[in-house]
Amino acid sequence: MSDTFPGQAPGAFYPRAPAEPAKSKLDRWIEKYTALPRLRRRARPKRFFAWRVLRCGKTLSGMSDNRLLAELHATAHGLRAARAHPGEALLVRSFALIRECAGRELDQRHYATQILGARAVLNGAVAEMQTGEGKTLAITLAAGTAALAGRRVHVITANDYLAGRDADTMRGLYARLGLTCAAVEPGCTLEQRRAAFAADIVYASGKEVAFTFLRDRVAMGGRSGDIGLRTRAYFDGSGLLLPGLQFAIVDEIDSVMIDEARTPLILSVPPADARIEAEAARAAHAIASEMKEGRDYRIDRLRHAVELNRTGCDRLANLAELMPDAWRPAPIREDAVRTAISAIHLHRRDEHYILREGKVEIVDEFTGRTMPDRSWSAGLHQAVEAKEGVEITTRRVTLAQITFQRFFRRYIHLGGMTGTATEAADEFWSVYDLPVVRIPTHKRSRRRTWKTQVSARAATKWARVAKRAKALSDRGRPVLIGTRTVAASEAASAALHSLGVAHRVLSAAQDADEAAVVAEAGRAGAVTVATNMAGRGTDIILDAEARKAGGLHVIMTEMHSSRRIDRQLAGRAGRQGDPGSAEAILCAEDSLLPEFGRRYSRLIARFGGRVVLSALSDAQRRAERTHVAARRRLLELDEQMAENLSFTGTPE
Numbered sequence: 001m002s003d004t005f006p007g008q009a010p011g012a013f014y015p016r017a018p019a020e021p022a023k024s025k026l027d028r029w030i031e032k033y034t035a036l037p038r039l040r041r042r043a044r045p046k047r048f049f050a051w052r053v054l055r056c057g058k059t060l061s062g063m064s065d066n067r068l069l070a071e072l073h074a075t076a077h078g079l080r081a082a083r084a085h086p087g088e089a090l091l092v093r094s095f096a097l098i099r100e101c102a103g104r105e106l107d108q109r110h111y112a113t114q115i116l117g118a119r120a121v122l123n124g125a126v127a128e129m130q131t132g133e134g135k136t137l138a139i140t141l142a143a144g145t146a147a148l149a150g151r152r153v154h155v156i157t158a159n160d161y162l163a164g165r166d167a168d169t170m171r172g173l174y175a176r177l178g179l180t181c182a183a184v185e186p187g188c189t190l191e192q193r194r195a196a197f198a199a200d201i202v203y204a205s206g207k208e209v210a211f212t213f214l215r216d217r218v219a220m221g222g223r224s225g226d227i228g229l230r231t232r233a234y235f236d237g238s239g240l241l242l243p244g245l246q247f248a249i250v251d252e253i254d255s256v257m258i259d260e261a262r263t264p265l266i267l268s269v270p271p272a273d274a275r276i277e278a279e280a281a282r283a284a285h286a287i288a289s290e291m292k293e294g295r296d297y298r299i300d301r302l303r304h305a306v307e308l309n310r311t312g313c314d315r316l317a318n319l320a321e322l323m324p325d326a327w328r329p330a331p332i333r334e335d336a337v338r339t340a341i342s343a344i345h346l347h348r349r350d351e352h353y354i355l356r357e358g359k360v361e362i363v364d365e366f367t368g369r370t371m372p373d374r375s376w377s378a379g380l381h382q383a384v385e386a387k388e389g390v391e392i393t394t395r396r397v398t399l400a401q402i403t404f405q406r407f408f409r410r411y412i413h414l415g416g417m418t419g420t421a422t423e424a425a426d427e428f429w430s431v432y433d434l435p436v437v438r439i440p441t442h443k444r445s446r447r448r449t450w451k452t453q454v455s456a457r458a459a460t461k462w463a464r465v466a467k468r469a470k471a472l473s474d475r476g477r478p479v480l481i482g483t484r485t486v487a488a489s490e491a492a493s494a495a496l497h498s499l500g501v502a503h504r505v506l507s508a509a510q511d512a513d514e515a516a517v518v519a520e521a522g523r524a525g526a527v528t529v530a531t532n533m534a535g536r537g538t539d540i541i542l543d544a545e546a547r548k549a550g551g552l553h554v555i556m557t558e559m560h561s562s563r564r565i566d567r568q569l570a571g572r573a574g575r576q577g578d579p580g581s582a583e584a585i586l587c588a589e590d591s592l593l594p595e596f597g598r599r600y601s602r603l604i605a606r607f608g609g610r611v612v613l614s615a616l617s618d619a620q621r622r623a624e625r626t627h628v629a630a631r632r633r634l635l636e637l638d639e640q641m642a643e644n645l646s647f648t649g650t651p652e
């Protein structure tokens, strides 16, 4: 089956895939047995292809830089002429040239497995390459080839830090290929953003590109057809920031396109009457603080919902004059107070959010990072601000919104890589039409998984964690302690202090010197406490002494709400055939349990570790199912909204 990589809508002003209506269940079912196997076959590892690239590389290694450049020009010309079906020989040539340039520029030549991964991406698949297999370098083969063929490539990373880091590392290689490369920094001006997106290869987080696309959609002002856009560009400059959505390669694709896909992206502006909004949020908070759980309201922690009872509603009716006029009608005041109660009881500081310079910043559960430019919707953000007594920001007016699911489907070509795709293979297919293929590892993994320890109380857990870290660090092994929240990082840090273990902490609250902390985490005897920030994409490089002592040991101190995140954290150890180990030290008070079944956490604590472990695993599976259902609901709503809008004449 021949290789193919589209990405170009010939001659389009703003190339992007059409917004297709949702497929019926029957269509999906038929495609699962017809299209999916075909796509998988096309992308699956073909060792002969890798062998041809390596062999071609031998002929290139003796060439001068100038001769190599001439070869590159000829290959780029061939790729452009071939359009969507370049043929295997051209791809082999292009891969071998990029590989040779990487050898000269970075002193790293792609391994056969990286060649297979990149080929899968070019063929529109998700390549599952184990953690530490070198996806960052593998992506350069796919991105470089697509850019040489004239496509505008977006390499989407899991966060802004990785976008900057990867662009900086690979810029020299791309320059050798005659290609420009840029990273999009959050908070940059529109001009800087436009300049960055003009590069051949752009590294950016998914959120940055999606927001830029939303801005463009607003700027298009309903003209999304080619002629409309060209006419507008002719009269007043295009004003658009992106050169369309041609070719995306998504690193850590499950994090970007699945975990982050639970909330829609919203482009918004502040409203006119900000002062009254703030007054209402403060009044609702004051009333909510007077009310009592059980007497006035009930909290369903499983569903994250608050219900006012009769007494609560009556009490609120008596206090209604504290609210501004517009908030006095019963449904509105009740909604505001329910939100305030939820802010008080269901949203915890240093877990769901942190306070930085008087501002509430949401902490993303999956990445452990703060999301300074995001806010909770429906007044919740303001309610949390009122609870914290900080300045209340205004609820913003929505200009445009899109879900990640619908955004990524607008790319003409889509492919990606991750270490953890299998668990989400069904979702990749049903939502994005992406098959998943497994790529073999370069070297056999030497990572050992130790037996999980479970205790009843959190205090015992932290003491065990600190003891383990001390014992290993004394033997010269670096230790990474993975936590789920900022508060847990503090607990781990206190336990380490009590045993006199020197360590560093990396969390959403202290992310300024991330690169420096990561750089030191692989030194012999180093102990690092980190939230999920270090759980994905982070490359902890061991020094010789640490390698000799047995490599990095990862301690997971809590299960996450998805098995993929646990696997990513363990994957910091034993990379590229290095020695290493990972273990979980858990307890019955871990927050995964209260979130999904606090009712029985005390009960199971009385039983042994096996019961707690199976309750935790059960809670994890339940959390996964809840999240899948939430994403499906969000997508259905979004598709419905898009259909209604197109019915009323707005096609995007």
Ligand SMILES: Nc1ncnc2c1ncn2[C@@H]1O[C@H](COP(=O)(O)OP(=O)(O)OP(=O)(O)O)[C@@H](O)[C@H]1O
Binding pocket: 108, 109, 110, 111, 129, 130, 131, 132, 133, 134, 135, 136, 137, 418, 419, 536, 537, 538, 539, 541, 571, 572, 575, 576
């Ligand atoms: N071909 C190569 N030759 C030598 N070193 C390599 C090669 N490819 C990758 N590496 C090194 O392997 C390490 C791991 O690479 P990288 O961080 O890209 O892995 P990854 O697959 O993205 O891991 P994760 O899934 O954890 O994000 C890096 O230190 C990188 O420099």
